[in-house]
Amino acid sequence: MMKTSIVFMGTPDFAVPSLEALHAAGFALPLVVTQPDRPKGRGRTPTPPPVKVAAQRLGCPTLQPTTVRDAAFVDRLRDLNPDFLVVVAFGHILSRELLALPARTAVNLHASLLPKYRGPAPIQWALIRGETETGVTTMLMDTGVDTGDTLLSAHTPIGPEDTAQTLHHRLARLGAPLLVETVTRLMRGDLFPRAQKHADATYAPMLCKADGRIAWEQSARRIDALIRGVTPWPGAFCFRDDQRLKIIKAHPLSASAGDAAPGTVVAGFPDELRVATGDGCLCIEVIQGASGKKLSVQDYLRGHPMPVGTRLQ
Template sequence: MTSIVFMGTPDFSAPILEMLVEEGYNVLAVVTQPDRPVGRKKVLTPPPVKVEALRHGLEVLQPEKLSGSLEEQRLVELQPDLIVTAAFGQLLPESVLELPKLGCINVHASLLPAYRGGAPIHQAVMDGQSHTGVTIMYMVKKLDAGDIISQVEVAIEDTDTTGILFDKLSLAGKNLLKDTLPFIIDGTNKRVPQDESLVTYARNISREQERMDWTNTSTTLWNQVRGLNPWPGAYTTFEGQNVKVWRAKRVKGKTGAKPGEIIRNDKEFVIQTGDGEALAIYEIQPAGKKKLSIDEFLRGVGSTYTLGARFE
């Protein structure tokens, strides 16, 4: 029976691990990131993959850094036939890449060579793409640059946020890996080199990418809000205070207002954008407050956000 070490960390990865167990693969161990403090109270919380692994009684390894660690030595002891990764969050050292006889494969949430890097789902939504997908690929020392084994396309709907798309792509990745693994194990899978001329990158989201620039178009800002929901959130500034915007929609129709100016604050909360159109906000989080629906906002603190005032 083929022995596998699985590496992954967030919610995206947990269903993929669950599939490996349900399909009867011999999962020797699971490698994931260390427990981290979460929330305002900084409660030490295990990653979702650890929770899933312990539910099945699997050995869990949590190196802060895999290279040169005791956990790396443990992998050498286990001698897996195959290593499967999905959003693990660390680069694998060359010694690990060369360890399994069937290689190391990765379940990556984009249609490579597009969107190599750590935030492919966020970036696809923020860029206004109509579709993305999942790629299963061999891992090499260079980030997300290995030969493509299989791919599946997934549509991005107007109603999708990054959170919704994470779930769609996790399911697609689980099913694609399930279908692909038998071919990898018997050596009949495809290997298609990536076209380097088509490479794009989706690096981890920076603080600057979270800030809303009201001189942008309504579509750009709408995609930004969707792409940063549910984490880390798009934000703007009002009277020196950061305000997060969680849900919005585009509003057609030209006005003479300046970008960032409040042009409606009764049944809707509408802000002028740089293309002469506007963005209607439906869920907002002023500094020091919880997330508020637009009704809650306008009945409370939103009443101080007067017509003609501007977001920066």
């Protein structure tokens, strides 16, 4: 009996556990499609995406098209006649022609509990918007953005210490076995898709650097959620005069800031940096200044005092 054949399409670290799980489960992987190598670092050295590195380690053939609309690329996939296309954080929207190629169907793993947080940055926005739970969902692909019928989902709580980085790693590991189960059950014929409730959908747009700007008029809890949601990228920041400060880690305090305006440093314990917000105070723990070094707030304050009344913007 021939193995179930999968063309896997993915690019970043998030997709690697899924590729590894499908390989370990014994599915045939005649081709792994990923994005081209990109220049990185100060030397701008071309660097392969994580999925390419993993595919080569697993002995899977790879292809890095500059566009997925090229006729030669479409013909290459058609010639393989795979049972499934499996897509995990690939970075391109697939055409109707590509989605129709597999003998069975095209399946996607998305890092949210659909229909919430469709779009390219679901992990970050779930944190920024203060969700207490998120998860991963497998779905059938259509030409919309994460609008296809859902198949399976797995949930995980969002803890008070979670950042986009920690949640990213956890969801990647959570999604891998879910994807294996999804493909296995689709082959078995006992998994049935369910239409999304489109009226309940929310969108998670791509983040830009400006999204990390702290608005001190918001509550301490919301600012803390922002900091965790944009860590490690684009990073939360504010300004002291014309100096840009990156806030790496903080926690909200219910303590009153009195009459202090949002963004004002207020009195706290020794070696503590408390900042007034629109509701409560934010206690900053790790900060990065012009030196580029991440420092505990105690170390930072030794070289850059912030007396009570200092304004951050």
